[in-house]
Amino acid sequence: MIEFFYKILTTIGYTHPIHAPTTHIPVGMVIGAFIFGIVSWIFRKENLARTAHHCITLALLALLPTVVVGIMDWQHYYAGAWLFPIKMKLPLASLLLILLVFAFSVGYRATTISKQALIIYALCLLNVTALGYFGGELAYGGRAPAKLSDTTALTTDADIEAGTTLYNQTCSACHPNGGNSIKQNLPLKTAPQLVTFDTFLAYIRSPKARDGSTTIMPPFPADKLSEENAQKIYQYIVQVLKES
Numbered sequence: 570m571i572e573f574f575y576k577i578l579t580t581i582g583y584t585h586p587i588h589a590p591t592t593h594i595p596v597g598m599v600i601g602a603f604i605f606g607i608v609s610w611i612f613r614k615e616n617l618a619r620t621a622h623h624c625i626t627l628a629l630l631a632l633l634p635t636v637v638v639g640i641m642d643w644q645h646y647y648a649g650a651w652l653f654p655i656k657m658k659l660p661l662a663s664l665l666l667i668l669l670v671f672a673f674s675v676g677y678r679a680t681t682i683s684k685q686a687l688i689i690y691a692l693c694l695l696n697v698t699a700l701g702y703f704g705g706e707l708a709y710g711g712r713a714p715a716k717l718s719d720t721t722a723l724t725t726d727a728d729i730e731a732g733t734t735l736y737n738q739t740c741s742a743c744h745p746n747g748g749n750s751i752k753q754n755l756p757l758k759t760a761p762q763l764v765t766f767d768t769f770l771a772y773i774r775s776p777k778a779r780d781g782s783t784t785i786m787p788p789f790p791a792d793k794l795s796e797e798n799a800q801k802i803y804q805y806i807v808q809v810l811k812e813s
């Protein structure tokens with residue numbers, strides 16, 4: 570069902586996560602509510618208090634769809650793995666819902682802005698800042714800086730660069746800097762499967778835990794990751810990550 574949705578997006582040319590752009594609505598509205606709230610309080614402007622309240626209303630309405638697409642992205646891009654930023658984001662998002670409901674009910678009764686409302690707006694702001702931070706950690710935290718090794722390069726710089734991008738998109742969430750955030754004792758950098766490209770390819774097509782049982786690592790079949798792209802990722806791992 571979820572995969573079907575992402576397939577449709579891909580056919581119309583959209584291949585990015587959907588959560589990140591969606592977050593701008595609740596986050597932007599919370600920032601707006603806080604700014605309008607402060608200005609309304611300083612200048613005693615009742616109509617700006619109402620503007621702040623409308624911002625909170627929109628933030629509240631946008632929260633649920635934002636969380637839903639966030640969970641979908643998590644399933645699709647991170648295979649539902651319990652990464653640390655996810656563990657932080659889920660309770661923060663739940664807390665934000667409570668705060669926004671509070672902010673909504675407080676603001677509704679006030680004609681001028683109350684201190685109470687301002688404090689709740691500020692808490693919402695802190696909350697979305699933390700949510701944004703962990704979102705950033707998830708999307709960019711594990712990225713290795715591209716470091717192109719020159720003399721040993723078997724492929725062109727352009728291939729390595731493509732490999733870097735592919736790695737960041739498909740592997741680095743669980744294998745930041747060639748490590749392994751889920752099973753720390755099995756870093757990718759030193760994995761025995763890197764011995765040849767064929768061994769590597771066979772592994773990522775159907776990954777198994779060391780004891781042969783199923784593992785959290787999602788399989789990458791040919792329609793998800795072509796052999797050519799797998800090759801680029803492989804070159805990036807052995808030429809850049811292994812060296813670092």
Ligand code: HEC
Nearest residue numbers: 647648650739740743751752755760762778779784785786
């Ligand atoms: C959702 C998280 C996740 C993603 C995404 C992921 N992996 Fe993994 N990977 C794991 C886990 C967990 C293991 C440990 C497997 C086990 O249970 O033994 C692992 C193990 C590996 C190993 C073997 C390590 C060893 O020593 O046994 C290789 C090689 C590997 N991954 C490559 C990749 C590549 C290449 C990608 C991107 C195309 C990728 N992984 C994407 C979670 C992930």
